[in-house]
Amino acid sequence: MKILLPALSPTMETGNIVKWLVKEGDEVLSGDILAEIETDKATMELESPDDGKIEKILVKEGSENISVNSEIALLTVEGEEIEEKIEKTIESAPPVIPNGSEKNIKEINISMSSLLKEQSDGMELKNWSEKEITMREALNQAIEEEMNLDKDVFLLGEEVAEYDGAYKVTQGLLDKFGSKRVLDTPISEHGFTGLAIGAAMSGLKPICEFMTFNFSMQAIDQIVNSAAKSLYMSGGEINVPIVFRGPNGAAARVGAQHSQCFISWFSHIPGLLVVAPSNARDAKGLLKSSIRNPNPVVFLEHELLYKEKSNVPEENDFLIPIGKANLIKEGSDVTIIGFSMSVQRILNALPSIEKLGIKPDIIDLRSIKPLDEDLIYKSVKKTNRVVIVEDGWGNTSFGSHLSYLIQSNCFDYLDSEIIKVSGKDVPMPYAENLEKLALPNTDEITSAVKKVSYTK
Amino acid sequence: MDKKTSNSFSNDQLLKFYEKMFLIRKFEEKAAQLYGAGKIGGFCHLYIGQEAVVIGILSSINSEDTVITAYRDHGHILARGVDPKLVMSELTGRKDGISKGKGGSMHMFSKANRFYGGHGIVGAQVPLGVGIGFAHKYRNEKKISRVYLGDGAMSNGQVFEAFNLASLWQLPVLFIIENNKYGMGTSIGRSAAGNDLFERATVFDIEGEKVDGMNFFTVSDAAIRARDYINNNSKPYIIEMDTYRFRGHSMSDPGLYRTKDEVNKMKEIDPVLMMKETLLKEFKIEEDTIKDIESNIKRQIKDVEKFSLESPLPDIKDLFTEVYL
Ligand SMILES: Cc1ncc(C[n+]2csc(CCOP(=O)(O)OP(=O)(O)O)c2C)c(N)n1
Ligand SMILES: [Mg+2]
Numbered sequence: 001m002k003i004l005l006p007a008l009s010p011t012m013e014t015g016n017i018v019k020w021l022v023k024e025g026d027e028v029l030s031g032d033i034l035a036e037i038e039t040d041k042a043t044m045e046l047e048s049p050d051d052g053k054i055e056k057i058l059v060k061e062g063s064e065n066i067s068v069n070s071e072i073a074l075l076t077v078e079g080e081e082i083e084e085k086i087e088k089t090i091e092s093a094p095p096v097i098p099n100g101s102e103k104n105i106k107e108i109n110i111s112m113s114s115l116l117k118e119q120s121d122g123m124e125l126k127n128w129s130e131k132e133i134t135m136r137e138a139l140n141q142a143i144e145e146e147m148n149l150d151k152d153v154f155l156l157g158e159e160v161a162e163y164d165g166a167y168k169v170t171q172g173l174l175d176k177f178g179s180k181r182v183l184d185t186p187i188s189e190h191g192f193t194g195l196a197i198g199a200a201m202s203g204l205k206p207i208c209e210f211m212t213f214n215f216s217m218q219a220i221d222q223i224v225n226s227a228a229k230s231l232y233m234s235g236g237e238i239n240v241p242i243v244f245r246g247p248n249g250a251a252a253r254v255g256a257q258h259s260q261c262f263i264s265w266f267s268h269i270p271g272l273l274v275v276a277p278s279n280a281r282d283a284k285g286l287l288k289s290s291i292r293n294p295n296p297v298v299f300l301e302h303e304l305l306y307k308e309k310s311n312v313p314e315e316n317d318f319l320i321p322i323g324k325a326n327l328i329k330e331g332s333d334v335t336i337i338g339f340s341m342s343v344q345r346i347l348n349a350l351p352s353i354e355k356l357g358i359k360p361d362i363i364d365l366r367s368i369k370p371l372d373e374d375l376i377y378k379s380v381k382k383t384n385r386v387v388i389v390e391d392g393w394g395n396t397s398f399g400s401h402l403s404y405l406i407q408s409n410c411f412d413y414l415d416s417e418i419i420k421v422s423g424k425d426v427p428m429p430y431a432e433n434l435e436k437l438a439l440p441n442t443d444e445i446t447s448a449v450k451k452v453s454y455t456k
Numbered sequence: 457m458d459k460k461t462s463n464s465f466s467n468d469q470l471l472k473f474y475e476k477m478f479l480i481r482k483f484e485e486k487a488a489q490l491y492g493a494g495k496i497g498g499f500c501h502l503y504i505g506q507e508a509v510v511i512g513i514l515s516s517i518n519s520e521d522t523v524i525t526a527y528r529d530h531g532h533i534l535a536r537g538v539d540p541k542l543v544m545s546e547l548t549g550r551k552d553g554i555s556k557g558k559g560g561s562m563h564m565f566s567k568a569n570r571f572y573g574g575h576g577i578v579g580a581q582v583p584l585g586v587g588i589g590f591a592h593k594y595r596n597e598k599k600i601s602r603v604y605l606g607d608g609a610m611s612n613g614q615v616f617e618a619f620n621l622a623s624l625w626q627l628p629v630l631f632i633i634e635n636n637k638y639g640m641g642t643s644i645g646r647s648a649a650g651n652d653l654f655e656r657a658t659v660f661d662i663e664g665e666k667v668d669g670m671n672f673f674t675v676s677d678a679a680i681r682a683r684d685y686i687n688n689n690s691k692p693y694i695i696e697m698d699t700y701r702f703r704g705h706s707m708s709d710p711g712l713y714r715t716k717d718e719v720n721k722m723k724e725i726d727p728v729l730m731m732k733e734t735l736l737k738e739f740k741i742e743e744d745t746i747k748d749i750e751s752n753i754k755r756q757i758k759d760v761e762k763f764s765l766e767s768p769l770p771d772i773k774d775l776f777t778e779v780y781l
Contacts, residue, residue, distance in 0.1 A: 042710035188614075191621050271780070
């Protein structure tokens with residue numbers, strides 16, 4: 001068997017033989033040190049690949065700049081003939097990067113929505129028996145219904161059980177399902193998030209509540225590295241059916257560490273779905289779909305929307321598919337896009353926009369990932385003008401990406417620059433006046449609409 | 457070497473365990489060789505020196521039980537019975553790899569063989585493994601989740617959160633610290649304050665012990681004790697295995713943090729050679745029987761090598777599959 005100069009580091013191309021520690025005729029065992037090799041990084045030891053006898057040393061001690069994979073010695077081992085065949089196989093094995101791969105990759109660039117199994121659609125058209133309830137109640141109903149339907153669904157988080165939820169979203173669930181399925185955790189986000197992901201890997205369907213998403217940063221590694229990537233890096237073997245949920249975004253007067261939006265963070269990660277409803281009806285339908293989804297879903301609620309009411313179907317089979325946006329107001333002049341709390345801000349600005357004689361399409365995205373690109377582009381091709389409103393920081397934000405997508409898919413249809421109204425690039429201040437200024441407001445939204453419409 | 461185990465395995469069973477240890481050793485040597493030939497890339501952490509740990513634990517495992525570990529996972533997935541061809545093909549990044557070439561050395565999984573990875577972030581597998589234990593209890597399954605971690609991982613915060621949760625919720629989890637004395641180039645003395653590592657779990661009311669991890673029989677004894685303890689008490693347990701890795705941390709480690717003398721001294725208690733010696737001397741097993749087993753494995757490894765180099769590269773379209781289900 002030929003002993004070749006091995007690559008002793010990922011970057012090594014040549015090496016120097018500092019010293020042979022064996023001589024011709026020596027019997028060696030697999031793992032015995034044969035020589036000292038100097039690499040680009042350090043001096044390393046060359047170990048014998050097998051048991052055998054050193055037949056010949058081909059490259060003398062002190063030789064420099066020997067290329068990796070050069071023959072440096074011969075080793076006699078039992079079953080030599082087979083060895084030779086294998087050496088040929090090694091030599092003829094394909095290189096790590098196949099030729100022409102880049103071209104092929106471009107040809108098969110697949111859109112995000114086609115990666116997901118068909119979502120059940122058309123549910124919204126049915127005649128539901130509806131009741132006006134708050135988003136808080138709607139979320140509670142969604143969890144209760146899904147827990148009734150599937151015993152693998154369980155809920156864990158801080159204060160979710162005996163305290164009835166820090167924001168009362170999980171009120172009464174402990175009484176209904178008991179402490180086996182509704183679990184108060186210690187303040188160990190990293191630990192309980194990892195635990196929930198592990199349970200999901202073995203087939204349970206956890207709903208992992210963060211008291212607020214600010215604290216999900218303690219567990220960001222588990223969400224990004226364990227939940228999002230396991231399916232891919234296991235070649236499809238391990239999926240993680242989990243929902244991470246809780247309030248996200250700016251609350252009221254709670255200061256910099258408790259007031260921020262993480263939509264851009266999570267939507268950056270392949271393998272995560274990201275959902276952010278703006279009203280009670282969507283919240284219920286989307287949370288139910290999220291719990292049933294076999295992928296990890298980051299479900300971003302908003303504290304200031306918990307008390308808002310809308311008509312919500314009471315039936316068990318009411319679902320809103322993930323990945324479908326909602327055109328909540330139809331117009332003709334400009335497309336205004338928002339999600340979660342920013343939809344409310346757009347609606348607040350609507351009277352002053354209409355006063356200008358401008359009729360907007362207002363799109364509530366509902367799902368950030370996957371994104372309902374069809375609905376967005378259809379609207380933009382009609383209105384030719386776009387304003388995006390997001391509460392989060394504008395720097396490298398989801399809104400920035402969305403405006404990139406729009407310009408590259410609707411370039412010929414745009415009659416104006418795209419304007420993004422984002423949160424200011426500062427930590428959230430505490431003072432009431434400053435906090436207001438830090439977030440998108442009616443005036444900013446209205447002036448953005450004016451600007452893209454060239455209206456004075 | 458501590459010869460006889462209190463748990464009486466038949467000679468055939470012992471030979472099966474020896475065969476697996478030998479398989480792991482030869483597999484890893486082949487991996488080192490293929491890495492040197494440029495056929496395996498990236499990080500590649502070998503298990504050579506620690507084989508008695510995984511096989512000793514294996515002797516106590518029910519096939520339904522689950523296992524999770526970090527990135528030094530080749531020996532672990534082989535111990536669970538996954539075909540070495542699929543494991544080696546993962547190392548060479550081929551289509552037939554156990555993760556279809558998309559995971560690599562550090563990310564291998566097999567649900568059928570109850571092996572849950574294969575995790576690259578130090579410590580992360582510990583809460584995950586506790587979660588698997590949670591699922592066992594939730595479903596009233598009589599299974600134990602075995603969670604391996606390194607001595608380096610024993611200073612990672614989430615591990616203590618996981619200990620607390622496992623004990624608080626009385627989960628069927630066996631924590632196994634593979635104390636090989638180093639986390640990369642940092643010796644245990646430079647990373648961990650206090651006494652034995654397993655004692656760090658005792659504050660969470662988790663019982664445990666320290667065991668000679670170079671000796672199949674001591675490991676096996678402890679593993680069976682631990683299993684029975686968990687089954688009888690419905691509580692987690694922790695074992696600290698005193699072990700050693702003979703090779704570098706990964707393939708590009710010059711090993712300047714330890715002396716040759718130290719390594720050579722540890723090689724005198726090579727777990728594979730020691731088990732063989734015990735089988736010959738204490739169990740009076742014929743030398744030829746063992747030789748046959750060894751040459752079979754050597755032959756098998758050659759097939760494994762060939763297979764892993766002949767398997768095609770993954771299809772280009774697989775770049776985009778399995779991001780979502
Ligand atoms: C959180 C994290 N930090 C750093 C690393 C880089 N790293 C990889 S292995 C390792 C040492 C771990 O040592 P130990 O837990 O003793 O395991 P061993 O390698 O000895 O099996 C480090 C620091 C990592 N993978 N994850
Ligand atoms: Mg270590």
